[in-house]
Amino acid sequence: MLAMSFGSFLVLLVVGAVVALVYHYAFRYRFLEGWDSLVGKVAIGWLGAWLGSPVLGHWLWPIEQIYVVPAILGAAMAIHLNVLWWKARAKVNETRQVGPTEQRPSGMKTAA
Numbered sequence: 188m189l190a191m192s193f194g195s196f197l198v199l200l201v202v203g204a205v206v207a208l209v210y211h212y213a214f215r216y217r218f219l220e221g222w223d224s225l226v227g228k229v230a231i232g233w234l235g236a237w238l239g240s241p242v243l244g245h246w247l248w249p250i251e252q253i254y255v256v257p258a259i260l261g262a263a264m265a266i267h268l269n270v271l272w273w274k275a276r277a278k279v280n281e282t283r284q285v286g287p288t289e290q291r292p293s294g295m296k297t298a299a
Contacts, residue, residue: 194251199258203232206262210270218273228266235265 191199207228210216217224239261240254248255 192251195253198251198253198255199233199236200229202236202253202255202258203234203262204229206236206259207232207266210263210266216267216270218270218277228269231265231269232262236262238265 207225211225211228217228219227236253236258239257239259243257243260245254246256
């Protein structure tokens with residue numbers, strides 16, 4: 188699967204883009220706003236779709252040697268885990284103990 192055809196690349200790109208669009212606009216599950224967030228989701232979605240078939244198996248509807256259902260599930264898992272990780276990381280950074288001298292733009296106090 189490392190050497191793929193251009194058709195396989197496009198199938199993975201379409202799957203990753205559709206899942207990214209659904210997560211970004213329909214579910215509104217995002218860490219950042221704007222186009223850069225969507226482009227990042229498409230890239231992560233492509234990677235998840237690429238890993239979907241080798242990890243989840245080869246079943247249902249092959250198109251250009253890409254199995255669509257595992258690719259969709261892989262893209263959704265990769266996008267979801269990526270946004271979840273960044274949200275958790277931001278929450279940890281905001282809730283850690285800080286000194287009383289300065290304030291962050293969010294109103295949280297920071298150490299000097």
